[in-house]
Amino acid sequence: MQLTIKYFGMIAEATTMPEEQLQIEHCSVSELLEKLKIAHPKLNHMDFKVAVDQQLVQENYTITKEAEIALLPPFAGG
Amino acid sequence: MEKTKLKNVFVQGAISSEFIGNSIAKHQTKTTIGAHNIFLGQVRADVIxxxxxxxxxxxxxEEMANLKFQEIRERTFAKFDLTCMHIYHSLGTVNAGEICLFVFVSSPRRRIVFEALEYVVEAIKADVPVFGxxxxxxxxxxxxxxx
Structure with a gap:
C-alpha cells in the first residue's frame, strides 16, 4: 500500500522535506516510525504525535490501507 | 455522510483591527444577542x-486543523447557549504586537460568553495542529x- 507521510514545523525542518511517499505492507504506527527514524535519525530525539487520515492515533494502531500519515510536533496555536 | 461544509478558519498574515471591527458591526442585525465576548491573541516580543x-x-x-476547529465549534454549541461563534487564525508571518487569533462568541446573556470563550480558546491551544x-x-x- 502507498502511504503519504507529511511533516510539519520542527519535524519538517529535521527531515528537510514537507512530505514523502512510502510503499509498505500493513504495519503498526510504531513499525512505520522505526522505518522513518532510520531514514531521518533526528526523529529519535523529537517529540511528536501521529495522525492517520487527520485523526490522532496511538503507536499500536495498525495501518491497513492507503492513508495520509502526519507527524505533528507540539501545537502552538494562538 | 457529508456534513455542513467545513469552514476555513485561516487567514494569511495578521488579523487587522478593521476586520475585527467589521465582524462586530455585522452582528448589529442579530438583535437577540445581549453579550459578545472577544479573545485576541497577540504576538509577544519575548526576549530569550x-x-x-x-x-x-x-x-x-490545515485539513486536520479545520476539522478540529469544526469539532470545537460543535462541542461548544452543545455545551453553551450561544447565538454565534467565529474563529480566525493567522498563517504566515505575524509581527510582534499584531493579532494572530480572533475568537468571537455571542449569546443573549453575559455569563455564558465568559465561560464559552475560555472553553474555546483553551481547546484551540490544546487540540489544533498549528505550529509557530x-x-x-x-x-x-x-x-x-x-x-
Whole structure:
C-alpha cells in the first residue's frame, strides 16, 4: 500500500522535506516510525504525535490501507 | 455522510483591527444577542537569551486543523447557549504586537460568553495542529510550544 507521510514545523525542518511517499505492507504506527527514524535519525530525539487520515492515533494502531500519515510536533496555536 | 461544509478558519498574515471591527458591526442585525465576548491573541516580543522575538511564522496541518476547529465549534454549541461563534487564525508571518487569533462568541446573556470563550480558546491551544516558528531579530528561530 502507498502511504503519504507529511511533516510539519520542527519535524519538517529535521527531515528537510514537507512530505514523502512510502510503499509498505500493513504495519503498526510504531513499525512505520522505526522505518522513518532510520531514514531521518533526528526523529529519535523529537517529540511528536501521529495522525492517520487527520485523526490522532496511538503507536499500536495498525495501518491497513492507503492513508495520509502526519507527524505533528507540539501545537502552538494562538 | 457529508456534513455542513467545513469552514476555513485561516487567514494569511495578521488579523487587522478593521476586520475585527467589521465582524462586530455585522452582528448589529442579530438583535437577540445581549453579550459578545472577544479573545485576541497577540504576538509577544519575548526576549530569550538576550534576543528579541520579532514575529511568528505560523504553519498548520490545515485539513486536520479545520476539522478540529469544526469539532470545537460543535462541542461548544452543545455545551453553551450561544447565538454565534467565529474563529480566525493567522498563517504566515505575524509581527510582534499584531493579532494572530480572533475568537468571537455571542449569546443573549453575559455569563455564558465568559465561560464559552475560555472553553474555546483553551481547546484551540490544546487540540489544533498549528505550529509557530518564533523569529528573532538576528533571523535565527525557535519553535513555539503551548503550555
Amino acid at each position: 537569551d538576550g534576543k528579541t522575538i520579532t514575529g511568528i511564522d505560523y504553519t498548520a496541518y 516558528k518564533e523569529i528573532f531579530e538576528d533571523e535565527t528561530h525557535q519553535w513555539k510550544q503551548n503550555t
